[in-house]
Amino acid sequence: MNGSFRQSMAWLHTWSGLLVGWVLLAMFLTGTATYFRPEITRWMEPETGMPADYHIAAAGAAAYLSKVAPDAKSWSITLPDERQATASVFWQPQPKPGEEERPRRRGRNRDTQATLDAATGDVVKPRETRGGEFFYRFHFQMHYLPVIWGRWFAGLCAMFMLVAIVSGVITHKRIFKDFFTFRPTKAAQRSWLDAHNMTAVLALPFHAMITYTGLVTLMALYMPWGVLANYSSDDAYFKAVFPRAEEIERSGVAAPLAPLPKVIDEASKAWGGGRPWIINVSNPGDATARIEVTRHSGDKLSYRGGSLTFDASGKLLTRSPEAGPANVTGGAMYGIHMGRFAEPVLRWVYFLCSLAGCAMVATGLVLWSVSRRQKLPDPERPHFGFRLVEKLNIGTIAGVPAGMAAMLWANRLLPVEMASRSPWEVHSMFILWGGMILYACLRPNKKAWMETLGLAAFMVAALPIVSAVTTPERNIFANAMRGDGAMVAFDLTLVALGALLAFCGWKAARYKPVAKPKRKAPAPTVATEAA
Template structure:
C-alpha cells in the first residue's frame, strides 16, 4: 500500500504492534508463567506439596470411586496419574449435580481438601490460550488473531531491519533512551526470532480445528464425531442398559504396560461405568518424548479384553510433535528454563516496541496537541506493569483469603480471580490518571507485592526459603519464591532508575 515493500511492512509492523501489542503481552506473559504452571500450583495449593512414591497405587484402589461416580449418574469417569511436577491424582467426572474434580493423595489415594484456587493450571494456563472468555470461543479467536499478528510482526520486522547480523551485536547502552530502546527491541527480536515464530505458529496449529473448521468440515461432511474417530481414535459404543461388574483394573493396566514395553499409563477413563458395554480407556504417557502422542488402549470393561488399540498416523503425529514443542510436557528442566527465559525475552520485545513507538512520537504529538501518545502511554503501562501487578495480587490474595471465604456468593477461587481482574483494571485507570508517575509507582507496587507474596508464603505455610531450598519436596515453592524476589529487585531498580533519570523537557511539557 506504501510506495515500497519495505515501507508497507513498516506501516504494517507499526500498526499491528500498537493495536495488538497489549493483547500479545498478556498472552506472552501468561504463556511464560504457564511454563511453570504446575510449580505455581504447588505454591498456591500448599496441601499438594507432596512427593510421588516410587510405587504407584494399584488401580483397583479406584474401584469404589468409579462405583460412586456411576451411582451419581456419571457417564464418564477419568483419573490422571501423578508425575514429578504434579504429585497428585486428578479424578474427574460429570454427575447429575455438575462437574466434580478432586485431587487425591499419591500415597494413600484419599481425597485432598478442595484447594480453593484455580492456580496455574486452571487460571494462568487457560488465560494464555483463551483469556478465560469462553462465550462463543471469543477468547480463542482473540488469541488466534494475536498469534497471526505475531507471525506478521516477525516477518515484517525482519523486512524492516535488513541488517540483522549487525543488529545482533548492536546494543548502545550509552546512547539516548530512544536509541537504546530500539537496540533492545532489535536484539530481543533477532535473538528470539526463531522461538517467537515457532511458538506462535505451533500455538495456532494446536487449535487448527477451531481456527479453520471448514478444512475438516468439508471432507467429513460436518461430522465431528467421524473426524475425531479417524484422527484421534475415539472409540465408543452405545450403552447396553444392563448392569455388569468391572473386571480387574490392575490386569488392564498391566496389559497396557506390557504392550508399551514397560512405559507408564498417563490416564485411565471408564465410559458408562457399571454398564455391560462399559469401556476402559488407558492412554500412554508422553513424559519422555516431545510428541504428545495419542496412543490409546480400549478394554471391554466386564471382561478386560482388548477391544481396540490406537496410534496416530504420521501427519497427525507430526501435528502432535508441533503441539509438544509448544506445550513442553516432557521432563527437561534445562529446556524448561530456556522456554521461560525466551518467553520473558518476548515480553521485553513487545514492551520495548511500545516504548519506541511512544518515544519517537512524543515530541511531535505534544507539539501538535494529538492524544495518541497519552492514550498509548496508558495502554502500555496497564498492559505491561499492570498485568504483572495483577498477577502478583492474585498470588498475594491466594495467601490471604481464608479457606471458606465467600463474597456475594463467589467462592474463594473466584475471589482470587476477581482480585486479578480488578487490580488489572485499576492499573489502567491509574496509568491514565497519573501518566507521569505511573511507571514508577507500578514498579514499586510490583516490588512490594512480590516481596509480600514471599513473606506471606513463609508465614502461612511455614515453607520459607530457609526450608524450601533445602528440601527437594519443596523445590517448586523455593524456586517460585526466589523468582519473586529477583522480580522484586528488578522492579525496585527500575523504579529507582526512573525516579533519578535526567528530566526530559518534552515529557515535562507534555504533562504540565
C-alpha cells in the first residue's frame, strides 16, 4: 500500500465522517437507548404495573376481548414478555353491511384497541406517550420528515458510516501496535486521536456489525430490485414471506374458544420451548375460529419467528412454512442488530459497545476540529466553516443527550390531560437540542462546552428525582420495595450516565489548549498523524 492510497482513504474517512457525523451521533445515541426500549416505555408509563407471566396476560386478554368484542371479525393480542408490563389488544369489528372493509391497521382506531395490565387483565390508561418507541423510530427514520424520506436519509448516513469504518481501518496504520494505546495526558490532538482509535478499534466488531446489519434491515427499501425481479408486487412478496391465513366465513355455529394458556403451551411444545408473542384469533366464538400464534424472537438469533395455527378447540392445524435460506440470513442479521435475544448480561454488553460507538463518533467530530485548529492560518480567528463545525459539535454532543433527557422530563412535567401531549414530549427533545446549538454559538467555546455538558449531566442525573417528585409511586425506594429491579436499575443508570457527562464537562473545564508550536514544515494531516 502506498502513501497516496492511504492519504486518499484518510481524506475519505475525514469527510465521510464529518459530513453526517452529527446525525450519526443522534442515531447512535437513540439506537443505544433502544436496547432498553421496553424499560424506557415502562418508565414513561408510570400508570402501568409490573411484568407478569404471559399465560396470565393471555387469559386476561381473552377474558377482556370476549367481554367487549365477542363477535368481532378478529382479535389481536400482543403478549408482554418478561420486560413489558402490558399486553396490547385490538380487534376488528364485523363490517357493517354495505360498508367497505377497513384496512387492518393498528393504532388508527382508538375505540377498537386497549392496553391491559399484564398481571390482572384490567384496562390501564397510561399517559399519552410514545415511550421508548420514539427513540427506536427516530434512529432509523428521523422525525419531522415523511417516513420514507427519513429512512432514505438514515440509510445514506449509515452508508457514510460504513465508508468511514472501512476507510478508517485502512487509514489506521498501527492498528495492532497501538491496540492498547491511550495517552490521556499527552497533547490534545494525540489523546483525542487515541480515544477515537481506541473506541473505534476495540469495539470494531460491534460497529461494523451494527452499521452493516442496520443497512440490511432496510434493504428491501434501498434495493427493491431483487424483490421486483421475482415477485409481481411488494404485496405478493410480503404474502410469500409472511403468509396470511385464508379468511373463513363465520359458520354461525357457536363454539367456545379453547383457553389461550393451553394453546400457548401446545405452541411452546411444538416449537420445542419457544415463547409466544402475538396471538391472532379470527371468528372468535364461532366453530370456524382460528388461533394463530406467532413466536417471540427472543430465544432465537433470527428475528422472524414463524407461526402456528390452531382451530377453535385448540388442535394444531398448520405451521407457517420454514423460511428459505435467504430469509433466514436476513432474519439473523435483523436479529443480531436488534439484540432481542440478549439476556441481561449480553444486553448490557450491547449497550456498552453501543456507547463506545457514540464515543467514537463524538471523539471523531472533536478530533476534526482539534487537529485542524493548529493548521489554520490564524487559530484565533477561524473561518466560518470551522466555527460552524465547532458549534455543531458542542450543540450536538451535549445537546442530544440533554434533549433525550428533556423528553423524559416532559413526560413527567406536561399535564397528563394535555392535548397532543406525546408530540410535545418529542418536540421538547428537538427544542433543547436546537437551543443547545444556538447557545453554543453565543458563548466562547470552552465556556460553551462546560455549560452545555453541565446542563446535560444535570438533566440526565436529576431524572430519578423528577420522577420521584411527580410520580411518588415510582421513586427508587418504592420501586425497590415492589421488587421492580429494572426500574431501580433504570434510575441508577441515569445517575451513572449523568456522572459520565459531568466527567466530560469537568475534562472540558480543565482543558488548556497548548500553545501552537512554531513549525517550519507544513503540519501533517490527520492521516499521517494517525499513520
